[in-house]
Amino acid sequence: MAGGYDTDIVTRLETNLDDLSPEITGAVMEKLLAAGALDVWFTPIQMKKSRPAVQLSVLCEEARAESLADIIFTETSAFGLRMEKIARLKLERRFETVTTKFGDISVKLGLKQGRIIQTAPEFASCLSASERTGQPLRAIYAAALAAYAAQP
């Protein structure tokens, strides 16, 4: 199935961590993102012997899987790692800049077959406007959405 969407194949690495301090688990997220992971996330899980553990999930391009696996084995307590190839459907991405009273904000657009079906103010752009103006992040988001909607 493609259905008008862009597609690709990515690799998902997963492991269950039941003997690693959360301090260290948290620091590993940064290392994996810095090394090129597309996404990294933690899921709370419950393992044997009443252990409140964590599942680490990493999404990456296949070419990066080996170097990211090396990081996981070196930096965490994992002795094993699950590896799956997964198809993805994706919107085409385009960026536009809108002008608000808080300054220019970048807006990410998602397109299916040339039609815009997603509009999302860029987090980094909103955050810097928030820091520059001292206004709440929520106000920046709302202004960016309003500015985009008001375009001809």
Added chain:
Amino acid sequence: MAGGYDTDIVTRLETNLDDLSPEITGAVMEKLLAAGALDVWFTPIQMKKSRPAVQLSVLCEEARAESLADIIFTETSAFGLRMEKIARLKLERRFETVTTKFGDISVKLGLKQGRIIQTAPEFASCLSASERTGQPLRAIYAAALAAYAAQP
């Protein structure tokens, strides 16, 4: 501390459910809300003997605590219930209606000492506009925020 906020005292009821089917737990939420609870929520917890259990929390006015406790004892597997009085700080609430291309939408405003510091399109109002027009709920929210922002 009040600091310019409205305040009141509410009661929080809590119990840990480790022997109730989630089907029934889910249905209890509706009953408690229908009986006047201010808020009801579930927190996933891990109890003894590897039980993936649920903490049920209910926030209510003190005058309702007894009848809501009756519902919990009758409808769930609880043999005990924790009960605490808790102070709340609150924004003053006011409602306004904005006009969008999807129709009129109600917007909830939160005020501190007469100054508006919160703006939230009303879920029920957005949902009915979404159902009426067939447009995504997100588009309705964005339009309501934009319409509110565009007011003189």
Added chain:
Amino acid sequence: MAGGYDTDIVTRLETNLDDLSPEITGAVMEKLLAAGALDVWFTPIQMKKSRPAVQLSVLCEEARAESLADIIFTETSAFGLRMEKIARLKLERRFETVTTKFGDISVKLGLKQGRIIQTAPEFASCLSASERTGQPLRAIYAAALAAYAAQP
């Protein structure tokens, strides 16, 4: 491996939502179920930049995957979607009606090679008996199980 079970192949769609209001996420569940999803569920996850996010998972027949993907891309903030084909083992299902003092209740039976290995009072049937009689859902379930067990 079949091992005496019915089998089929289903599609699982998944995406991580880190920029969608829970109000909207909740409403999407209904839309996906109404559009024919076999199952929809949320998993709390923790993403980068301290975001308390949600993984949306949808199980569906392959023929529905495209129309459900369209709903996800239109109604949520997803720019990408993971798609996997997964084998399922299933019990054969059969329904029976038992008579209780709360009225007739439907019971769902699960069979492996003709032998009943699962017995579950139907939620909808129990709920309507509970609403009709004003009795707790748990009492209805217990009565249905007892009535089924008492059959010759």
Added chain:
Amino acid sequence: MAGGYDTDIVTRLETNLDDLSPEITGAVMEKLLAAGALDVWFTPIQMKKSRPAVQLSVLCEEARAESLADIIFTETSAFGLRMEKIARLKLERRFETVTTKFGDISVKLGLKQGRIIQTAPEFASCLSASERTGQPLRAIYAAALAAYAAQP
């Protein structure tokens, strides 16, 4: 508010653990229960610096709070501990034995002002019947509920 319920005051101890291995966290649950805690549970939480951490909660009689605090400080990585007194509403408990084809099973009854409003087969009693007969725990529970319901 008592409303016909038994009441008492218990102590809740809580601490957030962000630098303890889940292996050790799991083992602490046993120690706290063995030392007289009324209940012990874990809640998955997300702390600063992307740490997937755990809140440890202990419910105990006030007289036990100090010795349980000693265990937490000795066995976990906690440098601080929150301590609250909480009122509880409780059902009166009574036990009965019912006879099933799997043997005798203990059933826990919960009473409000002498009226039975809760019926729960005892886990330990069901587990030992399950181990003795090789039958699923669910079947034992259903049989116990059915036997209780069939009483004159």
Added chain:
Amino acid sequence: MAGGYDTDIVTRLETNLDDLSPEITGAVMEKLLAAGALDVWFTPIQMKKSRPAVQLSVLCEEARAESLADIIFTETSAFGLRMEKIARLKLERRFETVTTKFGDISVKLGLKQGRIIQTAPEFASCLSASERTGQPLRAIYAAALAAYAAQP
């Protein structure tokens, strides 16, 4: 991709449980581990109709998948089960014994191409030292790591 790691293929069984008491869910974990599962874990999920449910995940060798599926269908409320084959990367394992003031402790080493990249005191070995000496598990772990680090 192997990248110097041992690899194998395992089977993951998964099902969403929304009508099983956590007491019974907890007991199933033991049964699955006793029947040879490599790993068993629970993930809190949120299903339709406000149900705070649980995803049961089992990792096993393919040859065990059928007998473990039988246990899940018999002991839980599942009417269906997802089954996937998943590649794993693994470190080579080796065990060493270190001498501490709390007695001898077994340490698990993880090797990639003959090089040690993981060092983990064995939980069972540390627990028995803790029970034997009355010292905190954390102190035993630290002593084992220190003894291993002090080796020539």
Added chain:
Amino acid sequence: MAGGYDTDIVTRLETNLDDLSPEITGAVMEKLLAAGALDVWFTPIQMKKSRPAVQLSVLCEEARAESLADIIFTETSAFGLRMEKIARLKLERRFETVTTKFGDISVKLGLKQGRIIQTAPEFASCLSASERTGQPLRAIYAAALAAYAAQP
């Protein structure tokens, strides 16, 4: 109860967020910590209408409660906030420096009535040693614990 522990009274602020994007929720954590909160954490909760929501919890000195409440009301979607005073038991803290092959590391000691019952390598100190040497954080922690244990 003090039992030889230091004690103080802190304020806990809590609110349930069911209409805020996780992107914004994540950014609020930083703001609250920067404004002097003692601790900030998120708990995944399930609210009405199938909303996968988040409970925000803030621990602070009473004198800071008002300014932190202002941040929450300004930066999040909260219209109300629960506020409780909670007693804390605390270990006395002391810091020591140990010398390892990765450089000097700060170790935090927790004392009860002058006796050391907690030993924890400082995260920031370990992280900077890890960045300086390129060695895994886990190795730094182990070395710091070993160096502390080897002291006369």
